[in-house]
Amino acid sequence: MAVPPLQPQADNKYITNMFSCVLLVVILLLPNIVASQTIINNLPGYSGGLPFKLETGYVGVGELDDVQLFYYFVESERSPKDDPLVLWLTGGPGCSAFSGLVYEIGPLSFDYTNSSRSSPTFKLNPYSWTKVANIIFLDAPVGTGFSYANSWEGYSMTDTLSAAQTYTFLRKWLIAHPTFLRNPLYIAGDSYSGIVVPIIVQKISDANEDGRKPAMNLQGYVLGDPTTVPHDDYNSRISFAHRKTLISDELYESIKTNCNGEYINVDPNNTACINDLNAVTKCIKKIYPANILEPVCSLLSPKPVGSKWEQSLGDDSVDLLLTAPQISKPWCRSYNYLFSYIWANNQTVRDALGIREGSIREWTRCNASLSYTDNIFSTLNFHRNLIKKGYRMLIYSGDQDMIIPYVGTHAWIKSLNLTVSDDWEPWFVDGQVAGYTMEYNYKKSRLRYAIVKGGGHTAPEYKPKECFAMVDRWFAYYPL
Incomplete structure (x- = not known):
């Protein structure tokens, strides 16, 4: 007996149902692209509604989306459809993007005068870069801030893997936010991000050249106080200390001779060099390396010196401050960071941000326990390649920074052997010299x-x- 053909109505219904099923499968196979976005209208610690658009969410990357990268997205307060889109990575590796959002370039900062240890409060930052740009603040690599993995294997990370996952994040984020595909795109970050940002930019550039969709409107990148060639960056601390009169002419001449210009990989049998390095450490031990005009925190434990002198300029810590019954004098910048720990570990805050329950235990501003392996020891070749592609690059350095001194940064820029179009000159803000x-x-x-x-x-x-004046002018193609 022949089977009668399907009726047209049934055929159309079958196709419609099949299409719906396929669409459902596609959506289910793209977790964290659409389903995990949360618009934040109010934040604990800020009185009233937020005067800017804040979105948080997760995007899955890695095999089977094992890694869940958390982000904060703040739309430009000027013109979201016209202003640049910036992906911001804080350094470390392992420092949360929240640090960049609240302590550096974001629309909020802690109101220290009106905050207490139990109740941190915010105020608006009049110099937020979000006044002229849309910014994605990303907790990367995994294990940073609120980003997490579903397996222990997912936490094993390297420079190249971190860059690859961040590139995947950005691609997925733009698929979920197609209105920003036309905005000029810049990849930005500071400190250790100087290693991963050029790799990400290279991946985007290569994908665009290969015709991969969606195409990204990449215009360039921004790096602040960046790690570039770690050995050379750290090695330049000696000449920086001398230029800033932290060490004497006599000690500088002695250490140059005895160490032959090598202050990191020191021969343990070179007693004269080690003695000189110890003398340098003695000269700078009371100085905060992130800004040599400030004191080092008295609650910090001393770090190894000698042949491992570079480790003596490590990150700040708030572990003892969190348990200290009373903040001691003199003031240290680390005290400012206390508020981020208290705020981000509050359950009400986590609920407001849409943090997945059980995803992480304790939030830390900079996670020093990452399972992270450095496998890129110089990004100079990335810069050399990208400079040939027609992109714009803004590199800036604080002149009081001894962690990544401007001495080393300027040296690697000069090593690119580019043509000088505007020679060394001052730039001004409100009629005052802001830098050179x-x-x-x-x-x-x-x-x-x-x-x-x-x-x-x-x-x-x-x-x-x-x-803010610097980046506002630069985005607008104005002279600094």
Whole structure:
């Protein structure tokens, strides 16, 4: 017996149902692209509704989306459809993007005068970069801030893997936010992000050249106080200390001779060099390396010296401060960071941000326990390649930063052998010298280097007004 053909009505219904099923499968196979966005209208610690658009969410990357990267997205307060889109990465590796959002370039900052240890409060930052740009603040790599993995294997990370996952994040985020595909795109970050940002930019550039969709409107990148060649960056601390009169002429001449210009990988049998390095450590032990105009926190434990002198300029810590019954004098910048720990570990805050329950235990501003392996020891070749592509680059350094001194940063920029288009000159804010700057070019590419007077590690935390003026002018193609 022959089977009668399907009726047209049934055929159409079958196709419609099949299409709906396929669409459902597609949506289910793209977790964290659409389903995990949360618009935040109110935040604990800020009185009233937020006067800017804040979105938070997760995007899955890695095999089977094992890694869940958390982000804060703030739309430009000027013109979201016209202003640049910036992906911001804080350094570390392992420092949360919240640090960049609240302590550096975001629309909120803690109101220290009106905050208590139990109740941190916010105020608006008049120098937020979101006044002129849309900014995605990303907690990367996994294990940073609120980003997490579903398996222990997912936490094993390297420079190249971190860059690859961040590139995937951005691609998925733009698919979910297609209205921003036409905005000029810049990848930005500071400190250790100087390693991963050029790799991400290279991946985007290569994908665009290969015709991968969606195409990204990449225009360039921004790096503040960046790690570039770690050995050379750290090695330049000696010449920086001498230029800033932290060590004497006699000690500087002695250490140059005895160490032969090598202050990191020191021969343990070279007693004269080690003695000189110990003398340098003695000279700077009371100075905060992130800004040499401030004192080091008295609650910090001493770190190894000698042949491992570079480790003595490590990150700040608030572990003892969190348990201290009373803040001791003199004031230390680390005290400011206490509020982020208290705020981000509050359950009401986590609920407001849409943090997934059980995803992480304790939030830390900078996670020092990452399972992270450095596998890129210089990004110079990435810069050399990208400078040929016609992109714009803004590199800036705080002149009081001893963690990544401007001495080393300017040295690697000069090693690119670019043409100087604007030679060394001052730049001004409100009629005062804000720093010094110069510009290099290669065909259509432009690299602007700026020194921020009084800036530390990193510059916007110490000189927000000047850094906002710098980036506002640069985005607008104006001279600094």
